Amino acid sequence: MHPAPSLILFTVLSGAGFGLLVWLGIGLRAPTGVAAFLVFGMGYALAGAGLLASAFHLGHPERALLAFTQWRSSWLSREAVLATATLAVMAPHAAGSVFAAAPMPVFGWLGAALALATVVATAMIYTQIRAVPRWHHWSTPPVFVLASLAAGALFVGRTGLALGLLLALAVAMIAHWVAGDRQFERAGSTMGSATGLGALGRVRLLEPPHSGQNYLLREMVHVIGRKHAYKLRLIALGFGALLPALLLVLPASYVGFGLALMSHLTGLLAQRWLFFAEAEHVVGLYYGKR
Amino acid sequence: MTTLPQSTRTKLGLVIDLDTCVGCHACVISCKGWNTENYGAPLSDMDAYGAEPEGTFLNRVHSFEVKRDTAPPMVVHFPKSCLHCDNAPCVTVCPTGASYKRAEDGIVLVNESACIGCGLCAWACPYGAREMDGVEKVMKKCTLCVDRIYNENLPEEDREPACVRTCPAGARHFGDLADPESAVSQLVAARGGMDLMPEQGTAPVNKYLPPRPRDTLTTPDLASLCDSAPEAATGFLGWLDRALERL
Amino acid sequence: MQSQPALNLSPQVSDEVRKTTCYMCACRCGINVHMKDGKVAYIEGNRDHPVNRGVLCAKGSAGIMQHLSPARLRAPLKRVGPRGSGEFVEITWDEALQTAIDWLRPLRKTAPEKLAFFTGRDQSQSFTGWWAQAFGTPNWAAHGGFCSVNMAAAGIYTMGGSFWEFGQPDWERTKLLLLFGVAEDHDSNPIKMGLGKLKARGARVIGVNPIRSGYNAIADDWVGITPGTDGLFILSLVHELLKAGKVDLDYLIRYTNAPYLVDAGTGLFLRDADGKPLVRDRKTGQAVAWDSAGIAPDLAHGMERDGATHLPVFRHLADRYLAPEYAPESVAEKCGVTPAQIRVIAAEIARVAFEEEITLNQPWTDFRGLRHETMTGRPVAMHAMRGISAHSNGFQTCRALHLLQILIGSVETPGGFRFKPPYPKPPEAHPRPHARHATDKPLDGPHLGYPLGPEHLLIHEDGTPKRIDKAFSWEAPLSAHGLMHMVISNAHAGDPYEIDTLFLYMANMAWNSSMNTSQVMQMLTDQNEDGSYCIPRIIYADAYSSEMVAFADLILPDTTYLERHDCISLLDRPICEAEALADSIRWPVVAPDRDVRPFQSMLLDLGHRLGLPGMVQEDGTPTYRDYADYITHHERRPGIGPLAGFRGNGEGKGRGAPNPEQITRYIENGGFWIDHIPEDAHFFKPWNAAYQDWAVARGLYDKPQPYLFNLYLEPLRKFQRAAEGHGPLQPPDHLRTRLIESMDPLPRWYPPFSEPEADAFPLHALTQRPMAHYHSWGSQNAWLRQIHGHTPLYVSGDIWTEHGFTKGDWATLTSPHGRVTLPVVRMDALNPDTVWTWNAVAKRRGAWALDTNAPEATKSTLLNHLIHELLPAKGDGLRWANSDPITGQAAWYDLRVRIEKAPAGQSVSYPDPAPQHSPVPAPPRNLTHQKKP
Secondary structure (H helix, E strand, O other): OOOOHHHHHHHHHHHHHHHHHHHHHOOOOOOOHHHHHHHHHHHHHHHHHHHHHHHHOOOOHHHHHHHHOOOOOOHHHHHHHHHHHHHHHHHHHHHHHHHOOOOOHHHHHHHHHHHHHHHHHHHHHHHOOOOOOOOOOOOHHHHHHHHHHHHHHHHHOOHHHHHHHHHHHHHHHHHHHHHHHHHHHHHOOOHHHHHOOOOOOEEEEEEOOOOOOOHHHHHHOOOOOHHHHHHHHHHHHHHHHHHHHHHHHOOOOHHHHHHHHHHHHHHHHHHHHHHHHOOOOHHHHHHOOO | OOOOOOOOOOOEEEEEEOOOOOOOOHHHHHHHHHHHHOOOOOOOEEOOOOOOOEEOOOEEEEEEEEEOOOOOOEEEEEEEEOOOOOOOHHHHOOOOOOEEEOOOOOOEEEOHHHOOOOOHHHHHOOOOOEEEOOOOOOEEEOOOOHHHHOOOOOOHHHOOOHHHHHOOOOOEEEEEOOOOOOHHHHHHHHHOOEOOOHHHOOOOOOEEEOOOOOOOOOOOOHHHHOOOOOOOOOHHHHHHHHHHHHO | OOOOOOOOOOOOOOOEEEEEEOOOOOOOOEEEEEEEOOEEEEEEEOOOOOOOOOOOOHHHHOHHHHHOOOOEOOOOEEEOOOOOOOOEEEOOHHHHHHHHHHHHHHHHHHOHHHEEEEEOOOOOHHHHHHHHHHHOOOOEEOOHHHHOHHHHHHHHHHHOOOOOOOEEEOOOOOOEEEEEOOOOOOOHHHHHHHHHHHHHOOOEEEEEOOEOOOHHHHOOEEEOOOOOOHHHHHHHHHHHHHHOOOOOHHHHHHHEOOOEEEOOOOOOEOEOOOOOEEEEEOOOOOEEEOOOOOOOEOOOOOEEEOOEEEOEHHHHHHHHHOOHHHOHHHHHHHHOOOHHHHHHHHHHHHHHHHHOOEEEOOOEEEOOOOEEOOEEEOOEEEEEOHHHHOOOOHHHHHHHHHHHHHHOOOEOOOOOEEEOOOOOOOHHHOOOOOOOOOOOOOOOOOOOOOOOOHHHOOEOOOOOEOOOOOOOOOOOOOOOOOOHHHHHHHHHHOOOOOOOEEEEEOOOOOOOOOOOHHHHHHHHHOEOOOOOEOOOEEEEEEOEOOOHHHHOOEEEEOOOOOOOOEEEOOOOOOOOEOOEEEEEEEOOOOOOOOOOOOHHHHHHHHHHHHOOOOOEOOOOOEOOOOHHHHHHHOOOEOOEOOOOOOEOOOOEOOOOOOOOOHHHHHHHOOOEEEEEOOHHHOOOHHHEHHHHHHHHHOOOOOOOOOOOEOOOOHHHHHHHHHHOOOOOOOOOHHHHHHHHHHOOOOOOOOOOOOHHHHOOOOEEEEEEOOOOOOOOHHHHOOOHHHHOOOOOEEEOHHHHHHOOOOOOOEEEEEOOOOEEEEEEEEOOOEOOOEEEEEOOOOOOOOHHHOOOOOHHHHOOOOHHHHOOOEOOOOOOOOOOEOEOOOOOOEOHHHOEEEEEEOOOOOOOOEOOOOOOOOOOOOOOOOEOOOOOO
């Protein structure tokens, strides 16, 4: 799949934002006044920026309201509904914290649940897509959820929690890669099954339908070198989970948390880039791209 | 309406004969022409006369080569457009309800005025049947010429998809695949019509007829066809003489 | 949950449908042009039309983009930069026509032959030829010599017609179809429709072609033959069939010259005092005229006379092809097939022909007056195209194929091959070529024709050619379509003489319609010492900004095919079917929005201004207002005009006075006219009295002209005899051996003339036109160019492995004449010694209104760069034409090459000629202009 910057940014930033809101919602930190304004602001800003980035991905953002209608069947619609609901439900809690030093835990807990559900919905948008076998696996949501919660934990500066989540994220990322590398074969789609000609012999593409580019190739067929991918996996794992974890076991400091957060987000950008770039869509079979 | 209908009254679709398709792209262009003028937004062509032309097409013809162990390689031309799946994953992922499957005939359509151009439906489709238009920024796909097949402004015989009407070799057939008695269903039954990527669980309505066996000619040697071997006894001339006498 | 949107399922399709004829290739299908707001909106096939029955190929449906192409020329142009640069200024039509008059009028008064007028994919050849005849120049032809004259001429000489416009397989009945060298380009929709019919009933198709693409991809059996060896393969099939006695003796006796007695001394037929060929009557043992009543012509025995045995043709034939040199074992390796493959195909032909014969209960009467109660057919059909004809042995190969068809009795019989009117038409019924010219006078007759002996050659007393292209000279005696591909090089060399003005129409001679493209561009720009051009003046008429435009001095812009009148005439290359006479028109479904004029109308205007006979009336006014007026009122013979339908009072079929309402009637009828042949005349046409009478009634002939098929082609023997030293007309000595070897009266195979290059250039290189392109036109078409925008070189798996190619590599092909570099692609379904690429895609930068970095220029080239119109020097001081020695057909499939991997870093194809200035404005970037109602 084409690693679109808008989608990478969206999933990383909004994931971090909703993760932060989860922890703020359940009152893991309960700042008030300016401090509350800053941390809630950060959560809202990240979640909002992510949503905004995703809007850039749309051909017709002016019709975006329609995306709230299909929550019964569509994970993308659910995500939109949940994200908006999170921000709305969390608002009294946030406003109370900022302006009245009076957090409203009912809204907080409810908002946290919604925030978590939003991240799950985001992950499910990808997980549900059977045509991308690497995504279509139970390991996809844990990566999204753990990354989100870990970022949130780093924001709220809870060392133990963050450490645990980062290590869990490392395990989840590895699991996602290891399983993902086998997913295409497991899905069973081949040029033979795609064309129905497999029983006749070995199928290969002779000529693509058009000599030039097309939307499908640009959007869904992205070929990435194995070596390149391996390097990026190390970066994702190192910066996204292991390095921040290491920083956390060092004596606690704001600088340490800051660095851990920066590292985590950097690593996550690499992870997300790979998440798209390594994901092979079965349509590539029709173009001899595997 | 992104939930799929429980069942549809008919299942209109195409049967594509891979034994007959010569790969001429006639269907590709008639589709382009009809759908540029009809249902929804026109199909644009970006950089049309430039170094990297890229247009929207709802139907494209691939060419595959099949290598075989004991026979010469085959070339198979392979037209591909929306398969109007019963279990269409492109429909259920749509956040706005723009993508839907018609309850009456099973045609999968995009209501362009509700399409936000998120592209998720194209991701969900294993077949590459949907293309985002570069200018209009809405998702385009085969409509099975829904604006032809019921069109009372067209003569009855023209109420079929443009690709079927134009196919010179007659490699494309249109009909109701829910009706076992329909010509298309009969064809599928007789020729072993198949689904593409059945493992994807999409339950496509469109079927493909596989190429018939190739390079199987093993007629008995000529000699066994001869009543009297001409080279016997008197040679060719003798045979010729006898044959002329029999005329 | 939303409800399903309400759709308008019956939208208005268009305001109006205008029915005309396609011109996106030479197929001439009927099209329905849907109009919205007075503009062309959508094009589909016309269901009533005899050619395409409603279907339409990719090109046809993309006609709208051709019509709207940004490459359309906008006004007459005068060259202001050097030739080849593409620098022009727009001028008025008055200035343009006056310029042409100023150039042409003096030529007509002094030396009309100094005008060479050649047309390319012209579908008005009977008109342009008539114009050239009136002008008085002997130098006119269209592109057939470059294209398929071997096929056409071999067919006419052998059996009175060939494939495509001449005839077709009996698609409804055939049970076995053999395709030889058929790419999809000619007669494309009818062949696809026919193949579809065969496939629908499970009939077998055998494809003989080095490349398994297109039709050959769906062939049930594929013979990946080595290029240039089809003739040998076919004659080996003949060997097998003869050996097994699987030939239709009855058919051969009745309908062919198989029983004719051949004079053992001269090789000419024994004839009686009236000149009638003699046969031996088995009943009496006497030699009698072939058409004597009640005889039993003998195929087995000859006559003793003057101490020599004069054998019938069939004995010569059997003796030759039964020889071991034609046995499968002897030919298989050369052909790139196995002996078993040849045997099995011969057996299948025999099985289907003789065990699955078809009998129609349709009585008919033959030309001898004999009534037959049934029509018996051998349901084996064959079709062939350029793959067998564009070789230096192409004429004889095409003859061999017809021989095979005839031996099994499958020509003009049910299930076999069928002629389409006005064919069958034997060589005798065609005109002879003419070239006698005088100042200010028309030519003495039609330019092109079918010589029956050396006496019909167009040569001066000293043997030098009369025509600039040397057609109908000893170098190409039967060049029935002229030799367009030789015009520029001959004119440049001043051999046989210099010309003044080269006038071309729709012929992209500076690019893909020439062999040796790079050098042709050089010839067009070469200057004499005084700075004048070697070819002094070039006028070019075309609708589009092609490569050739840049090399002309004066451009006369044509309209698109939707903006003008045309007629697809019985006098030309008609659209008839095996069971019907048909012709059609084009008419302006829209008016041009540019300062352009329909070429044919413009040519009539030019003819009027030049005062050409037939184009100006006594009072000085033009005879024809425009081409439509010519189509309606011109008569070639009394009562016979360009269009056969709705003549006289509107009921006239074939014959009748001009009808002023004729074009209106055609338009009302969907743009065409059709007249069905009576059922008893459907088959056996050359010998069927009912057909002959019908053809006379329709004006195809003026009297019945039954004839026999020429298994043994006596005119060839006449040329051979001249080369042996007999007769008053003698070829130059250096041509004698070649004439004797090639002009064999019985089909034979000889290696293509490029064979000696095989050691240094081991591979064959072919081009074929993609199904979605026609000549150069596809690349200006925004839709079609997306399908085929470049020309990768397809190489077989063996070559791929041997040279270590990987994806993304480029290869350089070298021929004795040049080299090209292209990206490579692997293809296994390919003759292992063959490489190929798409023709007609590559473009010169700056042409066709494309971006100068278009893939057509940067990832594409023409194999034409590798092909010379002359063979490499052999050390005999001569440069031999790279053509068939009989017809002069360009032998571009003889091309031999070697391949090397191009060094890494190659990113642009080679050659990469300098860009030409575009005489048309830059095109829009994105196309979304189509409007909904």
